[in-house]
Amino acid sequence: MDRRSFLKNSTLGAGAAGAATLAAPAIAQDKQVVKMVTTWPKNFPGLGTGAQRVADRITAVSGGRIEVQLFAAGELVPAFESFDAVSSGAAEMYHGAEYYWQGKHKGYNFFTAVPLGFTAQELQAWMHFGGGQELWDELGADFNVKGFLAGNTGVQMGGWFRDPITSLDDMKGLKMRMPGLGGEVLRQLGANAIALPGGEIFPALQAGTIDATEWVGPYNDMAFGFQKILKNYMYPGFHEPGSGLAVGMNRGWWEGLSEADQALIHACCTAENDVMMAEFNARSGSSLDTLLSDHGVSLHEFPEDVWNEIANLSEQVVADVGAEDDIGKRIYESYASFRKSVAGWTKISDQSYTDARARALSL
Incomplete structure (x- = not known):
């Protein structure tokens, strides 16, 4: 090898070595630690663990470039201050239920659940194919927050x-824990609806601050121990027929991400939407059996006249959101139109099949 070739190859080698030396700091600089606050107690089954799964999934799928650190309710901010923490940039993300933010705008209820509203499958259909996500984005822009179902x-x-x-x-006069528009329906019935985060419900029952409560269903309710205080369990829940939970992100932070990282986070949220729904379906039946057989809980269906009055009031309470302002009107109209179009298919598909299966097999 002549001197010129040696010098050329040596220069290329030095350049490659220099690039390798520079690459490590560049990768390190690309890594970010992200705070996720939640409205759930630490490690609470289903909800708290679901939030943790989202955080862990984003961290894993990004190869650790986006490390999401989760803070349970009260660890960084109180449960109901999660939205403000993300809006202001004090945290990059939250995991919670959007109807907790109805004080910001009542339209937020539609992205968790409204009385006599969408089932879980119908909500997803509206969000992905009925214009729901676009309306949510528009509403969130006023508060510097971007949300996805999770x-x-x-x-x-x-x-x-x-x-x-x-x-x-x-x-009448019943003091019951129920947030969202379901709480307003209770007020119309003469009850006193009280919004409490999950971790405060059991102490409120013990102290007599509330007489009754709803939370989720057998899986979560048994974990909170409500069966130790109350023994009468009513169904079905008019207020939340398919409760969507969300990851909300600071919009400035979100818009600073690459398109690839935005797609990554969206996919991780969508994955949790599927996994959490599967978990609740898997756990609730056996949990209900345990409540009834081992804890002396009695199951009761709402009487038809009570249910019918609840339904009538629910329709008016939900429609009133449409009178809030332009965005409220468009959210309500989109919801009402999509519910009408999808309800017929739900009736002759899922509903008719499960009814027929129950009759044929005595399930």
Whole structure:
């Protein structure tokens, strides 16, 4: 090898070595630690663990470039201050239920659940193919927040009561934990609806601050121990027929991500929507059996006249959101139109099949 070739190859080698030396700091600089605050107690089954799965999934799929550190309710901010923390940039992400933010705008209810609203499958259909995500994005832009669905509990139970609800009179004066528009329906019935984060419900029942509560369903309710205080379990839950949970992100932070990282986060949220729904379906049946057989819980269906009055009031309460402002009107109209179009298919598909299966097999 002549001197010129040696010098050329040596120069190329030095350049490659220099590039390798520079690559490590560049990768290190690309890594970021992200705070996710939640509305759930630490490690709470289903909801808290679902939020942790989202955080862990984003961290894993990004190869650790986006390391998401989760903070349970109260660890960094109180549960109901999660939205403000993300909006202001104090945290990059939250995991919670959008109806907790109805004080910002009542339209947020539609992205968790509204009374007599979408099932879990219908909500996903609206979000992905009915214009729901676009309306959510528009609403969130006013608060510097971008959201994605990242979990669903499915249809919820009607709640826990000291005595079964047998008439509309039983609702009058009742102090019951229920957030969202379902709480407004209770007020129309003469009850006192109180919004409490999950971790505060059991102490409130113990202290007599509330007489009754709803939370989610057998899987989560048994974990909170409501069966230790109340024994009457009502169904179905009119207020949350398919409760979507969300990851909300600071919009400035979100818009600073590459398109690839945005797609990564969206995919991780969508994955949790599927996994959490599967978990609740898998756990709730056996949990209900345990509540009934081992804890002396009695199951009661709401009487037809009570349910019908609840349904009538629910329709008006939900429609009132459309009178809020232009975005409220468009969210409500989109919801109402899509519910009408999808309900017929739900009736002759899922509903008719499960009814026929139950009749044929006595399930």
